[in-house]
Structures are given as C-alpha cells and as structure tokens.
Amino acid sequence: MVVLSQHVALDNHLSVIPTCKPVPVPVVDLTDPEAKTLIVKACEEFGFFKVVNHGVRPDLMTRLEQEAVGFFALPQSLKNQAGPPEPYGYGSKRIGPNGDVGWIEYILLNANPQLTSPKTSAIFRQTPQIFREAVEEYMKEVKKVTCKVLEMVTEGLGIEPRDTLSKMVRDEKSDSCLRMNHYPTAEEEVEKVVKVGFGEHTDPQIISVLRSNNTAGLQICMKDGSWVAVPPDHSSFFINVGDALQVMTNGRFKSVKHRVLADTRRSRVSMIYFGGPPLSQKIAPLPCLVPKQDDWLYKEFTWSQYKSSAYKSKLGDYRLGLFEKQPLLTHRSNV
Ligand SMILES: C=C1C[C@]23C[C@@]1(O)CC[C@H]2[C@@]12CC[C@H](O)[C@@](C)(C(=O)O1)[C@H]2[C@@H]3C(=O)O
Numbered sequence: 001m002v003v004l005s006q007h008v009a010l011d012n013h014l015s016v017i018p019t020c021k022p023v024p025v026p027v028v029d030l031t032d033p034e035a036k037t038l039i040v041k042a043c044e045e046f047g048f049f050k051v052v053n054h055g056v057r058p059d060l061m062t063r064l065e066q067e068a069v070g071f072f073a074l075p076q077s078l079k080n081q082a083g084p085p086e087p088y089g090y091g092s093k094r095i096g097p098n099g100d101v102g103w104i105e106y107i108l109l110n111a112n113p114q115l116t117s118p119k120t121s122a123i124f125r126q127t128p129q130i131f132r133e134a135v136e137e138y139m140k141e142v143k144k145v146t147c148k149v150l151e152m153v154t155e156g157l158g159i160e161p162r163d164t165l166s167k168m169v170r171d172e173k174s175d176s177c178l179r180m181n182h183y184p185t186a187e188e189e190v191e192k193v194v195k196v197g198f199g200e201h202t203d204p205q206i207i208s209v210l211r212s213n214n215t216a217g218l219q220i221c222m223k224d225g226s227w228v229a230v231p232p233d234h235s236s237f238f239i240n241v242g243d244a245l246q247v248m249t250n251g252r253f254k255s256v257k258h259r260v261l262a263d264t265r266r267s268r269v270s271m272i273y274f275g276g277p278p279l280s281q282k283i284a285p286l287p288c289l290v291p292k293q294d295d296w297l298y299k300e301f302t303w304s305q306y307k308s309s310a311y312k313s314k315l316g317d318y319r320l321g322l323f324e325k326q327p328l329l330t331h332r333s334n335v
C-alpha cells in the first residue's frame with residue numbers, strides 16, 4: 001500500500017491527498033448463521049464491514065440513485081432554493097456550520113416524515129413525486145437492514161433483550177437521517193493527487209448504512225493510522241460503527257474514521273442512512289456489558305447533548321473527547 005503523505009492546502013480550503021490502494025474489507029452475508037459473530041469481529045477490528053444478501057431490492061436502490069442524479073442535475077438556482085442546510089436541506093461545498101468544505105453537493109433529510117422543514121419541502125417541490133416516494137420506500141427498507149444488523153450486534157455480544165439497540169432506531173422519535181451525496185469528477189491536481197470530497201470524520205450516530213454507485217472514493221482509517229480505499233460495490237451496503245455505539249460498547253467497537261476523495265473520471269453518488277436514537281435517549285456503556293460504573297470510559301449523556309456539541313465541532317474533531325471520563329486515580333489513602 002502507498003503510504004499517504006501530508007495533506008496539501010489548495011486554495012486555502014480544499015485539500016489534496018495522494019491515492020492509496022484498495023483492500024478487501026470484511027464481508028458479511030446476512031443469511032449466514034455465523035453473521036453475528038463476523039459482525040462483532042469486524043466492528044472490533046475495523047468498525048466497518050460490507051453487507052451482502054441484505055434483502056433490499058436492487059431496483060429500489062437504483063431508482064433512488066437516478067432520482068438523486070436528476071435533482072443534482074437541476075439548475076444551481078433551483079437547488080439553492082432548498083439550501084443552505086439547517087441542518088436539513090441542500091448543501092454545496094460547505095459541510096456543517098463550522099467552515100468545513102469539500103468537493104461535494106448533497107441533500108440531508110430527517111428520516112421522520114412528520115418533521116419536514118421548509119428546505120426539505122423545497123427539495124420535493126423541485127422534483128417529481130416519484131422522488132419523494134423513492135426516498136420514503138428506501139428509508140423503510142434501509143431501516144429494516146439497520147435494525148437487523150443491530151440485532152445481530154446485540155446477539156453477538158450476548159446483550160439482552162436483543163432489541164436493546166434496534167428499538168432506539170425503530171422508535172417513532174428516532175433521530176435518524178438520510179444523506180445523498182454527489183461528488184462531481186475532479187481533475188488530478190498533481191500526479192495521482194485528487195480533491196477531498198468529504199474530509200475525515202467519524203459519524204456521530206449508532207451505525208451508518210451506506211450505499212453508493214460503482215465509483216470509488218471512500219477510504220477508512222485502520223487502527224495503525226493508515227488509510228485504505230474501499231472498493232465500491234453498488235449492490236451492497238457498507239456499515240460504519242458510529243460514536244454512540246462506541247460509547248455503548250465502552251470502546252470495544254471503534255467509531256471508524258473515514259473520508260471520501262473525488263474520482264478523476266466518474267462522479268460518485270452515495271446515500272447514507274444514519275441510524276440515530278431519540279433525542280432524549282441516554283447514551284452510556286450498556287450495563288449488561290460493563291456492570292460496574294467505575295469501569296465506564298464515558299460519562300452518560302443524552303443524544304440531544306451529543307448532537308448539540310457535535311454541531312459546534314469541526315468535521316475532523318474528536319467529538320467523544322468531551323464525554324470521556326478522567327482515568328480514576330489509583331486509590332491512595334494518604335493523599
Ligand atoms: C461539520 C459537521 C457536519 C456534521 C455536523 C458537524 O458539525 C460534525 C458532524 C458532521 C456529520 C458527519 C456524519 C453525517 O454526514 C452528518 C449528517 C452528521 O450527523 O454528523 C454530518 C453533519 C452535517 O453535515 O450536518
């Protein structure tokens with residue numbers, strides 16, 4: 001694998017990074033009786049894996065992709081009517097509220113259909129009814145995959161009841177969202193060096209379920225700090241462990257750092273379902289995994305507290321730092 005060198009500043013805001021070689025990632029067949037064991041192993045080792053035999057119809061995935069491509073092909077002035085995102089709506093180049101930028105345009109939607117915002121309505125005003133239908137149907141299906149994976153996680157870890165995690169996503173107040181990203185093609189800046197589409201970060205939620213077209217670009221960070229390219233596969237889902245799951249497993253699962261580089265020949269279109277808990281949900285290490293509070297690496301917080309602090313952070317910040325417990329001093333009687 002090519003060792004990555006330092007980022008190079010470009011126009012003061014976009015970075016360029018040399019490419020790195022693709023490596024195979026763990027693949028889990030959801031119909032395999034061993035799936036839950038393989039999922040736990042992948043979450044411990046990588047915080048990332050690919051899922052096949054997930055049960056979502058391919059035509060549903062391609063329909064949503066086509067509709068998203070249709071939206072991104074609209075005149076800029078029309079798309080801008082649905083932006084800037086707050087945080088839902090249409091965004092271009094700017095990611096989040098704190099100055100992050102990327103070679104990207106996107107739509108961010110709340111997964112709860114009752115929580116529409118003016119920006120979200122503007123997206124659906126610009127697009128045919130079939131777009132809204134494709135979004136709704138896709139979200140229903142991808143939510144099932146999310147819950148199935150979470151139930152395999154709890155079973156694999158011996159957590160009871162098995163819906164301990166999935167019920168947070170199934171809850172009608174679950175704070176899940178759907179993001180559709182479009183990374184236009186980008187010329188090579190210098191030899192083998194391309195633009196950053198989405199800078200390195202971890203996802204805040206429980207798990208993220210990603211589907212993309214067959215254009216490369218996604219990279220994940222390994223435990224030793226090296227970056228590896230994930231070969232795209234338009235018929236599979238890629239699962240990321242998010243910060244909330246890292247906390248609930250007391251750090252046994254790692255929230256995977258990842259990023260997207262723009263491709264030089266083809267545009268990339270991805271859609272990611274972020275499975276999140278309700279705002280009032282308390283997040284802490286699960287007592288059945290870590291019964292003694294003294295052993296908890298994190299303080300308890302609500303998802304609402306975590307979200308507010310995440311939205312004050314920059315993309316690449318280590319957001320869990322604020323919620324880590326100070327290591328206990330060993331007991332000394334005469335101090
Ligand atoms: C820079 C930011 C964008 C983000 C909110 C944040 O302040 C930090 C976390 C970012 C992230 C990463 C994963 C998802 O794409 C996202 C929707 C999320 O929940 O956290 C984005 C946020 C965003 O784009 O609004």
Ligand SMILES: O=C(O)CCC(=O)C(=O)O
Pocket residue numbers: 179181198203210212218258259260270271272
């Ligand atoms: O577009 C992708 O492939 C990944 C994007 C991502 O990491 C995100 O939206 O949080």
Ligand SMILES: [Fe+2]
Pocket residue numbers: 201202203208258
């Ligand atoms: Fe992400």
